[in-house]
Amino acid sequence: xxxxxxxxxxxxxxxxARAAELGHQVTIGTRDVAATRDRGGDHAAWAAQHPEVxxxxxxxxxxxxxxxxxATTGDGSLPALTAAGEDNLAxxxxxxxxxxxxxxxxxxxxxxxxxxxxxxxxIQRAFPRLKVVKALNTLTADLMVxxxxxxxxxxxxxxxxxxxGAKKTVTELLTSFGHTDVIDLGDISTARGTEMxxxxxxxxxxxxxTGIFNxxxxx
Amino acid sequence: xxxxxxxxxxxxxxxxARAAELGHQVTIGTRDVAATRDRGGDHAAWAAQHPEVxxxxxxxxxxxxxxxxxATTGDGSLPALTAAGEDNLAxxxxxxxxxxxxxxxxxxxxxxxxxxxxxxxxIQRAFPRLKVVKALNTLTADLMVxxxxxxxxxxxxxxxxxxxGAKKTVTELLTSFGHTDVIDLGDISTARGTEMxxxxxxxxxxxxxTGIFNxxxxx
Numbered sequence: 001x002x003x004x005x006x007x008x009x010x011x012x013x014x015x016x017a018r019a020a021e022l023g024h025q026v027t028i029g030t031r032d033v034a035a036t037r038d039r040g041g042d043h044a045a046w047a048a049q050h051p052e053v054x055x056x057x058x059x060x061x062x063x064x065x066x067x068x069x070x071a072t073t074g075d076g077s078l079p080a081l082t083a084a085g086e087d088n089l090a091x092x093x094x095x096x097x098x099x100x101x102x103x104x105x106x107x108x109x110x111x112x113x114x115x116x117x118x119x120x121x122x123i124q125r126a127f128p129r130l131k132v133v134k135a136l137n138t139l140t141a142d143l144m145v146x147x148x149x150x151x152x153x154x155x156x157x158x159x160x161x162x163x164x165g166a167k168k169t170v171t172e173l174l175t176s177f178g179h180t181d182v183i184d185l186g187d188i189s190t191a192r193g194t195e196m197x198x199x200x201x202x203x204x205x206x207x208x209x210t211g212i213f214n215x216x217x218x219x
Numbered sequence: 220x221x222x223x224x225x226x227x228x229x230x231x232x233x234x235x236a237r238a239a240e241l242g243h244q245v246t247i248g249t250r251d252v253a254a255t256r257d258r259g260g261d262h263a264a265w266a267a268q269h270p271e272v273x274x275x276x277x278x279x280x281x282x283x284x285x286x287x288x289x290a291t292t293g294d295g296s297l298p299a300l301t302a303a304g305e306d307n308l309a310x311x312x313x314x315x316x317x318x319x320x321x322x323x324x325x326x327x328x329x330x331x332x333x334x335x336x337x338x339x340x341x342i343q344r345a346f347p348r349l350k351v352v353k354a355l356n357t358l359t360a361d362l363m364v365x366x367x368x369x370x371x372x373x374x375x376x377x378x379x380x381x382x383x384g385a386k387k388t389v390t391e392l393l394t395s396f397g398h399t400d401v402i403d404l405g406d407i408s409t410a411r412g413t414e415m416x417x418x419x420x421x422x423x424x425x426x427x428x429t430g431i432f433n434x435x436x437x438x
Contacts, residue, residue, distance in 0.1 A: 110334050115418075155437040158419075185422045193419030199334075200377075200412030203404045204436060213438035218374040219427055 004029050004061040006080045007071035008036055010141045011097055013046055015069050016053045018145035022176055027054035029061030031083060058083040067093045067169065068130075074100035074112060074119055078126055090129040093166040095173070096120050096191075097136045097144070099198050108202045111195060120160060120191030131166035134191035135159045135174065135182075138201065140211030145177050147214075153180040155214040160190040183217060223248050223280040225299045226290035227255055229360045230316055232265055234288050235272045237364035241395055246273035248280030250302060277302040286312045286388065287349075293319035293331060293338055297345055309348040312385040314392070315339050315410075316355045316363070318417050327421045330414060339379060339410030350385035353410035354378045354393065354401075357420065359430030364396050366433075372399040374433040379409040402436060 005016045006029040013028075020026045030036040033055055036043060047055065054061070062068055062084040072080045077098045081089065100119040101109040113119055120134035136144045136157060147153045157179050159167045171182045185193060197215070205211055224235045225248040232247075239245045249255040252274055255262060266274065273280070281287055281303040291299045296317045300308065319338040320328040332338055339353035355363045355376060366372045376398050378386045390401045404412060416434070424430055 114334060114415075115329050151437045155435075183423070183426065185419070185426060190419075190422045193422045196333075196415040196418050199415050200404070200409075203409045203412045204402070207402065207404060208436075208438055210438070213436055216435040216437045217423060217427075217432055218370045218435045219429070219432035 001025070001066040002064055003027075003067050003069060004065035004084075005069045005071055006058060006061070006084065007076070008043055009071065009073075011144070012069070012071035014141040014145045015071055015097070017050055018177060019173075020050065020052045026052070027056050027061040027065070029056060029058040029080070029084065031058065031080070033057055059085045059088055062088040062092075065092065067095065067173070070094055070096045070098050070123070072098055074098050074102075077119060077123060081123065081127060086127060086129070089127055091131075093131045093133060093163075093169050094123070094127075095136070095170050096123055096132050096134050099137050099195055101198065108199065111198065114192065114196055118189070118191040118195050120188050120195070124162065124188045131161065131163040132188055133159055133161035133163070133166050133170040134188065134194060135170050138194050138197050139214045143212055143214060147180070148178040150212055150214060153178050155216040156181045156183055158183050158185050158194050160185045160188055160194060162187050181216070220244070220285040221283055222246075222286050222288060223284035224288040224290055225277060225280070225303065226292075226295070227262055228290065228292075230363070231288070231290035233360040233364045234290055234316070236269055237396060238392075239269065239271045245271070246275050246280040246284070248275060248277040248299070248303065250277065250299070252276055278304045278307055281307040281311075284311065286314065286392070289313055289315040289317050289342070291317055293317050293321075296338060296342060300342065300346060305346060305348070308346055310350075312350045312352060312382075312388050313342065313346075314355070314389050315342055315351050315353045318356050318414055320417065327418065330417065333411065333415055337408070337410040337414050339407050339414070343381065343407045350380065350382040351407055352378055352380035352382070352385050352389040353407065353413060354389050357413050357416050358433045362431060362433060366399070367397040369431055369433060372397050374435040375400045375402055377402050377404050377413050379404045379407055379413060381406050400435070
């Protein structure tokens with residue numbers, strides 16, 4: 001597949017590298033290509049190690065993609081998708097990994113949307129022709145793409161979305177990453193449940209001293 | 220121990236029966252003893268099978284208890300504890316199982332307190348001399364007290380509270396029920412995390428068609 005990954009942070013890089021490794025044609029989308037290139041540091045080193053991953057403006061990365069990944073921050077999601085362009089997104093699958101974390105009052109962050117709404121639903125409402133699938137927002141970046149490093153993959157990830165075909169596409173991608181237990185929670189409103197896992201995730205992260213853990217739904 | 224269980228619903232009965240079975244002296248607390256007795260139906264049948272479990276008004280059940288269990292509803296928690304009486308509760312451990320579920324807009328319920336506060340914290344603030352430990356609010360009643368029926372107990376429960384000794388007491392009780400993995404999340408504010416697990420729990424309940432499931436923190 002041609003995959004556009006919106007976001008140049010840890011999550012975006014992890015998804016981009018793994019998808020490229022699996023043979024997909026991957027372009028990272030960013031607001032300002034020159035600024036991302038010139039930022040140096042982490043990104044420059046990473047980009048040098050991954051010459052197979054392209055870098056383009058949000059709209060250019062998205063235009064000919066088969067699947068788009070939202071790996072931006074919660075606040076940055078709607079602006080990035082708006083910059084990608086409604087027509088470029090129309091009819092496409094969006095794997096939405098973002099969480100609406102609000103760090104304005106320090107750590108631990110709170111959620112800026114929850115309970116009766118979710119970021120996944122907001123994105124779906126703002127872009128009705130996009131097929132939003134919330135997934136992978138419940139675990140750390142490295143575990144998203146290399147799940148077998150923990151208990152040989154014996155833990156759970158979730159998909160939420162209104163379009164069955166889109167959930168199937170995302171589930172196949174997750175399985176190709178190594179995930180063994182993907183639970184389809186239902187429509188996009190079930191993203192409330194996975195986004196609201198963040199508070200306990202953050203406490204566990206502090207308590208366990210590592211992000212390499214995940215929930216398993218034992219049943 | 221002498222245990223007072225506030226609440227006559229499924230959770231209260233499950234805890235009361237199991238604690239009595241393990242040799243504790245258990246009294247169920249209710250607002251109106253005569254009304255609970257006369258209600259007939261479920262409770263009458265259950266009480267007939269458990270003559271070892273007492274029934275008393277909230278204050279009478281609590282007065283000489285070593286440990287108090289809040290198995291009321293979210294809305295009913297502060298009124299029940301107020302009826303139990305601040306002096307009766309002072310210095311005691313409260314195992315708080317209640318979740319602040321709001322069914323006013325139908326199913327699935329939302330949470331009436333969350334994100335920057337929790338029911339556990341509200342109870343702790345209202346009764347500063349009580350040692351509140353949030354626990355067992357993340358799984359179905361029968362699994363709270365008979366965890367070994369699922370994967371031989373290979374799943375996780377959590378404790379949140381400000382008092383280390385009180386968390387130790389509750390952890391020992393959970394272990395006596397059969398729990399094998401009790402994670403201490405930290406102070407009572409970490410109850411936000413476990414109460415906010417309810418939305419995904421409710422969706423999983425619908426999806427799996429049974430309440431006999433639980434999370435395991437794989438690490």
